[in-house]
Amino acid sequence: MARCWPNEFGQTLARHRDVDVIVGLFSGPRGVRGGRGAALLGEVLGVDVVELAAADPDFDGGPSARSTAMVSGPSGPLRVVIVGLAHRVGSPHELFDAALATNPGRAIVSTLSLEADDALGAVAQGHAIGAWRYRRDPNAPAKQVPVELVDDFAIDASSILARARVVAAVTRWVRQLVEMPPNTMRPSDFADAVKALANDVAPGAVAVDIWDESTLRARGFGGTLAVGAGSAHPPLVIELRIEGHGPSTALAGKGITFDSGGINLKRDGGELSWMKSDMAAAASVAAAVIASAALGRTAPVVAILPAAENMPGGTALRPGDVLSHPGGRTTEVLDTDCEGRLVLADALGWLAGQGPSQLVDVGTLTDSGAVGPAFWGCWATSGELAAAVVDAGSRAYDPGWVLPLHPSYASMLPSRVADIANASPDEPDSGQLAATYLRTFVGDVPWVHIDNGSAAWLERAAPPWPAGATGTPVRALIEFLHPFA
Numbered sequence: 398m399a400r401c402w403p404n405e406f407g408q409t410l411a412r413h414r415d416v417d418v419i420v421g422l423f424s425g426p427r428g429v430r431g432g433r434g435a436a437l438l439g440e441v442l443g444v445d446v447v448e449l450a451a452a453d454p455d456f457d458g459g460p461s462a463r464s465t466a467m468v469s470g471p472s473g474p475l476r477v478v479i480v481g482l483a484h485r486v487g488s489p490h491e492l493f494d495a496a497l498a499t500n501p502g503r504a505i506v507s508t509l510s511l512e513a514d515d516a517l518g519a520v521a522q523g524h525a526i527g528a529w530r531y532r533r534d535p536n537a538p539a540k541q542v543p544v545e546l547v548d549d550f551a552i553d554a555s556s557i558l559a560r561a562r563v564v565a566a567v568t569r570w571v572r573q574l575v576e577m578p579p580n581t582m583r584p585s586d587f588a589d590a591v592k593a594l595a596n597d598v599a600p601g602a603v604a605v606d607i608w609d610e611s612t613l614r615a616r617g618f619g620g621t622l623a624v625g626a627g628s629a630h631p632p633l634v635i636e637l638r639i640e641g642h643g644p645s646t647a648l649a650g651k652g653i654t655f656d657s658g659g660i661n662l663k664r665d666g667g668e669l670s671w672m673k674s675d676m677a678a679a680a681s682v683a684a685a686v687i688a689s690a691a692l693g694r695t696a697p698v699v700a701i702l703p704a705a706e707n708m709p710g711g712t713a714l715r716p717g718d719v720l721s722h723p724g725g726r727t728t729e730v731l732d733t734d735c736e737g738r739l740v741l742a743d744a745l746g747w748l749a750g751q752g753p754s755q756l757v758d759v760g761t762l763t764d765s766g767a768v769g770p771a772f773w774g775c776w777a778t779s780g781e782l783a784a785a786v787v788d789a790g791s792r793a794y795d796p797g798w799v800l801p802l803h804p805s806y807a808s809m810l811p812s813r814v815a816d817i818a819n820a821s822p823d824e825p826d827s828g829q830l831a832a833t834y835l836r837t838f839v840g841d842v843p844w845v846h847i848d849n850g851s852a853a854w855l856e857r858a859a860p861p862w863p864a865g866a867t868g869t870p871v872r873a874l875i876e877f878l879h880p881f882a
Contacts, residue, residue, distance in 0.1 A: 406547060407441045409506060411471035413545075418475055419499055419507040420446055421482040421492075424458025432487070434508030437547070438477070444468050450479050459483060460494065461860045480509070487512035489519035493794040496523025498861035504543040517548050518557040518881070519794055525565035526868070527861075531576045535590075539569065560881055563598065563691050564793075567684035567875070568868040570594055574680045575854065575866035579655040579673040583630040584704035587654055587676060591635050591683045591702070602690035608634040616747065618703065619720040620728065620739035625705030627659060627713025632705035634744075635679070637686045639698040644754030646696070646878065647842075648686065649744035651737040651760035652679030652704035659707045659714055659733030667856075674866065675737070677853035678759035679704060685874030694879040701748055703740035707733070719815045723747040726838060729815035731822060737762045738819055738831050745838040755782050755843045757877070758835065759870065761850040763828040768798050770859040773852050773870045776802040776832035779843035786845050789880065790873030797847065797873060806833040 410418070420434040431439075435446040450456045453464040462481030467474050480495045487495075492509050499505065501524060510520040521544075528542040548554060574582065574590055582590075588607050595603045610631050613622050618634065625632025635652070653675035656663075663669045679702040686700045707714075718730045720739065723746035728739060737760045748756055768774045773790075775797055777783035783799045790797040809830060812818040817837055820826055828848045835846050852869045855862055 403437065403440050406437055407471060409545060409547070410441065410475065413504060413506065414472050415503060416475060417478045417501065417503060417505045419478050419480065419496075419505055419509055421480050421487065421495060421509055421512050422446060422450055422458050423482050423487070424484055429456070429458040432482070433511040434547070437508060437511070442468055442470065444477070446477065446479060449477060457481065460491065461498070463498075482512060487516065489513055489516045490791075490794045492516045493519040493523040494861040496520045497527040499524065499527055500863070501528050501542045501544065506545045506547065508547045510546055510548045517546065517554060518561050521546060521558055521561035522565050522794070525561065526568050529569040529572055532573065535573055535577065560692060563688050564872055564875055567594070567598065567688045568871055571677070571680045571684050571868040571871050572866040575674050575677045577673065582654050582673065582676070584625070584633050584652070584654055584706065585630065587652060587679070587704050588633060588635050591637070594684065595637070595687050599687050599691040602639065603687050604638040604640070606636040608636060617721060617723040618743040618747070620722055620743040621703040621705055623714040623718065623720050623730075624653070624659070624707050624736045624739055627708040627710035628706035630706055632703065635683065635702040635704060637683060637698070637700040637702070639686065639690050639694060641695045641697040643696045645751075646698050647748040647751065647753035647756045648682050648698070648700040648874070649741055649748060649756075649758040650679035650682030650700065650702045651741055651762070652676045652702045653737055653740070654704060654706055656707045656734070656736065657709060659736060660709050660716060661732050661734040662709060663734060671854055671856065674854035675761055676704065677761050677866065678849055681849070681853070681868065681871040681874060682759055684871045685878060688875045689878035692875070692879045698878065699748065699751065699753070701744040703744055705740060707736045722838065724750055724838065726817070727815040729812035729818045731818050732820040732826070735819045735826060735831070738834050741835055742838045745835060749838065749840045749842050753842060755779070756839055757786060757845045757847065757874075759847040759849060759874075761853050762831040762848050763826065764851045768851060770852050770855050770862070771796065773797045773847055773849040773873075774800050774828055775845050775847045776800050776829070777845040778802075778836065778839065779845070782843045782845050786847070786873065786877050789877035790870060792880070793872040793876035795870050795872035797870060800829070802829070802832055802836065806830065807837065810834055
């Protein structure tokens with residue numbers, strides 16, 4: 398941290414060589430203009446950042462605009478990275494996006510947090526998450542990119558930065574796991590990774606229990622057992638608990654470590670190649686529970702994460718099979734590629750029977766209701782709970798959107814041999830139908846279903862995010878479980 402006063406800022410720059418100085422510019426009716434960061438840089442270094450940007454004909458000040466220029470600094474040449482901050486005074490969310498997109502590869506000094514009140518945490522998280530790189534050896538230390546933030550210290554920075562470090566660390570963990578090759582991330586590998594994260598981030602604060610196949614049979618997890626039946630690597634369930642007093646919050650996450658589609662094999666080879674990402678929801682839930690414990694949550698939480706590989710084979714789940722779930726409901730399987738909702742049905746049926754005060758599940762089931770890569774979609778039986786989850790996402794720069802859910806849609810999932818089918822016999826599958834199916838397993842418990850299918854994995858870059866894993870909605874879930882005061 399460095400104060401934004403000119404003398405302190407100059408001393409900060411004097412301590413560094415080979416550093417990027419990040420500064421934002423805004424665009425408006427009269428063209429590009431500077432904010433507080435540009436003014437500070439001009440006062441200390443005698444450079445006009447707007448003039449530097451004007452030398453780049455492609456820089457318009459918009460949110461995806463980037464330009465670089467070399468200037469003289471107190472200890473030698475400095476590279477100034479100029480980022481666009483859109484058409485108005487910056488908001489923390491815009492500044493998170495701008496910090497994320499700087500994608501630092503070497504040490505930086507950032508002035509972005511000067512551009513809006515209460516933006517320090519957003520900028521700290523954005524730079525830390527943007528610095529993540531995939532590690533071929535996940536046990537090797539992560540590369541640390543030194544980041545020094547310039548702020549006015551009008552607030553208590555220590556608690557903000559401490560939270561940002563935890564949030565960024567678990568977001569990077571989720572992205573690392575989701576990117577890992579599926580031959581290194583079997584269900585047992587995933588369980589080991591969750592236990593290791595709990596021990597590293599919140600030692601003693603989260604109980605992690607692994608349920609094997611015999612336990613799943615005893616507890617009626619017919620969906621999870623059936624989805625994993627075609628794989629040589631057995632399915633399991635990861636249970637996480639935070640003990641405490643008061644109403645309990647329950648969560649569930651889909652943990653399909655590879656999804657071939659099963660007997661209904663996926664036809665799109667491009668899609669099949671990134672089905673290693675089908676455990677992104679369970680990774681996000683695990684990371685959020687562990688992070689909330691590390692940050693001080695004391696109210697009780699329980700999370701159920703079914704993990705399996707969905708593979709074809711002689712013992713695989715077949716179209717026409719009927720499965721039983723905790724609580725006694727049955728499903729007729731019409732499509733083995735609609736497997737995520739089967740394992741979530743197990744988790745929801747089990748959790749609803751425990752009597753929590755509220756229940757949230759997450760799964761990469763569909764396209765999130767066509768909300769695109771910038772949002773996760775959700776459906777709910779409780780408008781109040783849905784608003785709380787979406788508001789948490791807004792505060793955490795991890796936005797979601799509520800979609801409508803009507804009880805009449807259940808008629809699209811008929812079965813003559815079970816309580817419900819996992820797909821419609823004559824309607825295209827959608828997030829709406831997946832949510833309709835899951836709704837029947839939660840009883841009267843207030844419930845939200847998050848579909849992060851369009852946003853957890855990006856086939857191509859969607860600024861500010863590069864292609865690949867994003868970690869969403871882990872930051873929304875952390876804020877929901879343990880809001881920052």
